[in-house]
Every structure is written in C-alpha cells, then in structure tokens.
Amino acid sequence: RDVERSRGLGDVYKRQMHPVGLKGHYIVIGGTGGLGALIAKWLAYHGAEQITLLGRRESVETFAKQKQVLLALGAESVNYKSMDASNADNIKAVVHSFKNKNVKGIFHCAGMCQAGDVDKLSQADINSNFQAKVNGFEILSDCSKKFDLDYFVALTTTASLFGFAGLSAYAVANSYVDDLMQSRRDEGLPGVNLMVGPCDNIGLSKYLTAAQLEQLRLQGQDVLTELDVLRALDILHLEQSQAYVCLLYTSDA
Numbered sequence: 001r002d003v004e005r006s007r008g009l010g011d012v013y014k015r016q017m018h019p020v021g022l023k024g025h026y027i028v029i030g031g032t033g034g035l036g037a038l039i040a041k042w043l044a045y046h047g048a049e050q051i052t053l054l055g056r057r058e059s060v061e062t063f064a065k066q067k068q069v070l071l072a073l074g075a076e077s078v079n080y081k082s083m084d085a086s087n088a089d090n091i092k093a094v095v096h097s098f099k100n101k102n103v104k105g106i107f108h109c110a111g112m113c114q115a116g117d118v119d120k121l122s123q124a125d126i127n128s129n130f131q132a133k134v135n136g137f138e139i140l141s142d143c144s145k146k147f148d149l150d151y152f153v154a155l156t157t158t159a160s161l162f163g164f165a166g167l168s169a170y171a172v173a174n175s176y177v178d179d180l181m182q183s184r185r186d187e188g189l190p191g192v193n194l195m196v197g198p199c200d201n202i203g204l205s206k207y208l209t210a211a212q213l214e215q216l217r218l219q220g221q222d223v224l225t226e227l228d229v230l231r232a233l234d235i236l237h238l239e240q241s242q243a244y245v246c247l248l249y250t251s252d253a
Helices: 011-016 034-045 060-073 088-096 123-146 168-186 203-207 210-219 226-238
Strands: 025-029 050-055 077-082 103-108 151-157 192-196 244-247
Touching: 011 226, 025 034, 034 050, 034 060, 034 103, 034 151, 034 226, 050 060, 060 077, 088 123, 103 123, 123 151, 123 168, 151 168, 168 192, 192 226
Parallel strands: 025 050, 025 103, 050 077, 103 151, 151 192, 192 244
Antiparallel strands: none
C-alpha cells in the first residue's frame, strides 16, 4: 500500500510528510484540472475516504486516469459530478445531493479568468471573472452550513494583493472572495483562503508570457512548484485558526 501511495506525488514531499489521517467525504469544485487536481491528490494521500470532484465537463478517459491515481494514493472512493459553479440552481441541487454524506471539507477551486486591460473588457467579460469565483462562493458558503465541516477552503490568487497587468478584473474577484471568507469566519464558521502565486505550468500560469513572468519576479514573487503548493496545504491543515495561507515564494527541496 505504501508503494501505491507513492504514485502521483513527488518523492521529496512523501519523505517529509506522512499521511495525517483525514476522515470523511471531501468535495473539490474545479477538481479535475490544475491546482484543484493537485488538491485532490493531497486529500487522497492524507486519508480522505471519499472524494467527489465537481466540474463543468470532463472526458470519461481523463476522469478514469485521475480516479486511478487518487485510489492509489489512498482514497476509498472517487466520484465525478457535473456542476456549473456559476449557476445558483445547479450548485444548490448538487450540494443538496450530499445531505446524507459525511462531508468534512469543501475546496472551491473554480474560476474563470477573462484577461485584458480594464478599458477593453466588456461587461460580460468582467462578469465572467465574478460568476464562478464570487457568486459560486456565496452559494456554496450558504448551502454548506448544513454540514459539520472541518475545512471550507477557497483557492484565490496573490494578484488580489499585488495586482497584475491584464488581470485586474480577476484580481478584484479574488479580493472579493478574500473578504467574503472573513465574513464567514466572523460567523464562527470554518474558512481559509489559500492565496497562491503563479505555479509552474499549472492552471492559469500555463498561459503567462515571459514578460508577465518577469513582472512577477520584479514584484518579488517566485514561480511556484507543486511541492510548494503541497507544503502550503500542510500549513493550512495545521493552522486552521488563520484566515489566510499566502504562498509567494518557492522553498528549497
């Protein structure tokens, strides 16, 4: 079983971190690609018994491969459900379907980035940055109050702190989520924002140009690795009292 667990995560991480023994059912919105898929691996390695990945669309072949990896890492069952994180009725129906499940964590990784200078973006472009990220968060937060959660985590971007040329609308949407998470915590509910900088060839970072990467370097941000994100998730697990886990710099292996 230990050999099986080694698949899908880096050897350096596995040497440094033993599974922490998560229990129950975990939901990852936007969990079939990018950082959402990496978070699903982290959950499986650390003992999540059931994992459900939610996304707008996914091929049977792609999900089958992902499911195999997550089962090998330790999950007992892995399922996929289609959900549009920008559609309120769809979110409510899907979350309601988990009412009899032992849901212990929700990870909101969905989002749409419509890049461009603000003066060139249409209202529809701006709205697309907010729908899945902000509106989806608000509905998920409200619907999830019926669960006894250990984790309610939103994946946001450091662009909300520093700004980023061409990503202003996306940065504002993420900043809004940061504030919504604080409101959730003020109600005594669990909630942490994982604020992540650009990651090497993962998610939206795949589309950054050399000039944009240089801009980040001048801001003092590193291009992060999967190992950095995994370590940030460990901090998130250990520091549930914190409202934010902000990942800016890469660490030595």
